[in-house]
Amino acid sequence: MSVAYTERAETRSTAVAPAWLFVGAGIYLLLLIRGDGLLRDADTFWQIKVGQWIAAHHAVPFTDIYSFTRAGEPWISTSWLAQVLFAQAFDLGGWAGVVVLTAVAAAAALALLAHVLCRFLPPLQVGVVVCAVFALASPHLLARPHVLAMPVMIAWASGLVSVSGRGGAPSPWLLPLMIAWANLHGGFVFGLALIGAFALDAVWNAEAARRKRVVFGWALFGFAALGASCVTPYGWGTLLAARNILGLGEALSLIIEWRPVDFSHVSALEVCLLGLLGLALFRGVRLTPPRILLVLGLTQMALAHSRSIEVFAFLLPLVVAEPLSVQFSALRRTESRAISLSAARLAVVVFLLCGFTAAFAASRSYVPASGKSLTGAVQAMKDHGARRVLNEYFFGGLLIAADVPVFIDGRTELYGEQFVLAHADALQLRNVGKFLTLLDTYRIDATLLDPSSPAVHLLDRLDGWRRVYSDGDAVLHMRTANLASQIRPSLD
Structure with a gap:
């Protein structure tokens, strides 16, 4: 054969x-x-x-x-x-x-x-x-x-x-x-x-x-x-x-x-x-x-x-x-x-093909969709002096490109299984106490989250946090005071 x-x-x-x-x-x-x-x-x-x-x-x-x-x-x-x-x-x-x-x-x-x-x-x-x-x-x-x-x-x-x-x-x-x-x-x-x-x-x-x-x-x-x-x-x-x-x-x-x-x-x-x-x-x-x-x-x-x-x-x-x-x-x-x-x-x-490429590229503006959608949120974050940002997993790449230190990004092997799972559980509020502990442990002063994240709705009602920017793609909260020790017992 x-x-x-x-x-x-x-x-x-x-x-x-x-x-x-x-x-x-x-x-x-x-x-x-x-x-x-x-x-x-x-x-x-x-x-x-x-x-x-x-x-x-x-x-x-x-x-x-x-x-x-x-x-x-x-x-x-x-x-x-x-x-x-x-x-x-x-x-x-x-x-x-x-x-x-x-x-x-x-x-x-x-x-x-x-x-x-x-x-x-x-x-x-x-x-x-x-x-x-x-x-x-x-x-x-x-x-x-x-x-x-x-x-x-x-x-x-x-x-x-x-x-x-x-x-x-x-x-x-x-x-x-x-x-x-x-x-x-x-x-x-x-x-x-x-x-x-x-x-x-x-x-x-x-x-x-x-x-x-x-x-x-x-x-x-x-x-x-x-x-x-x-x-x-x-x-x-x-x-x-x-x-x-x-x-x-x-x-x-x-x-x-x-x-x-x-x-x-x-x-x-x-x-x-x-x-x-x-x-x-x-x-x-x-x-x-x-x-x-x-x-x-x-x-x-x-x-x-x-x-x-x-x-x-x-x-x-x-x-x-x-x-x-x-x-x-x-x-x-x-x-x-x-x-x-x-x-x-x-x-x-x-x-x-090279000629067509040059002509077509000159008449076309390529921009990643995520680059357009997060421009305002990233600029607001820089304007407010955010330094330690709790971000969504899929926001990490853009924050790295903007020279903002990230909480997590697409390099999943760097963070490991337990860290990635804990991050997901926290943002989904599967345990509110763990979410608040995460904010304190890593001294988070800002959060950049998806509008649909359950954590967004908690932060809107949480003393010591203020929504400073929002659009259809991202919501930015800034910490105004460290009041976690006062509110944790009632939430737990």
Whole structure:
């Protein structure tokens, strides 16, 4: 079976060479036009701020310098390279630069996926798959480090799946991809896990006489990849930092992207899963046991954590495309006249895209929605001299960008499970006494909260606190006197 895969890949790779260009250009233009949607995550603010600090100091952070609750405690930035790229894009082109960088990365990932799939599937089927992948991944296409790492993830996974289908061992030329991934985003740990998964597939596809050699080749590559993942300013620290995220326990349920999928309403993931299940039942799809385990593993990840949906979307087609093209003749790539793509033609396309980008960005003002909504509240907070602010979790990024020390922000691994849970319980007033204790323990002199927070209504009626600013997005209270000891007994 693996020999047939190889032959198809070699005979069809040039027949549709320009397809990746059309996909990439189309996705890029769409994301550029809808650029504000890429800036809807408030964590983008602190990502840029960290990148600017790294560029200014020519060093990476080892301790926290942005909060007053964890100031000086150990913290490393596992996405330092992506943050520097975002900071440089912002310094060069403002928010338009950030949008362009994000759009380029996302378009490159989809273009690379299309290029790999075109080796096995007809253009029409590739187009359908790419559209489905884009629909699943679009909610997660944000100006954050994981998007810059997407093209690296696709290149890494396609390299592993290709060699595993032939029953061979990976090339060491893949290792630079792991180095880049480890410096761009903490998701590189998943890339290491893929080595074991595809190693099983390679052993299954290899001839019996070669299996020991294949096992040795993959084991050697695995150790080399592990070493490559430590080629960062933090060394082993980057790899060990993943434990902090995985050890957040119940606190992960408070973060939207870490919550399990909600099937109470129809979503793109539900439609795709049901469609794939129906197709498998109708056509009798057959995969090798290792690839079945891969499909099940990717599906479980997508169901357990919403942030894994784009991983499922990008990698599932890579896992099943080759065996399905062999099993079903209708999915086999038919020979067609190759459309040559010279360097000159490619340069013309790139030039036209750059020209459109410059013209469109000049006529469009990109501003994150959260940046607009909190401008008044942050200015009021500075005018009143607030220093120790109890803030909502999702306000942290903007406060860091405004040089305001935060109580909490999106760096959840810095604060830990108990702190994050205590913060959420306090703002929801699950225990009023603990909320008042929190205000005293951290000497809070101001609160910046969402208008719907139960704590807002308590502060409105609490002696010693005064509402000084409010709008539809945030409410600012300032402490006027320390009267907590007088009121706590009656509230308890």
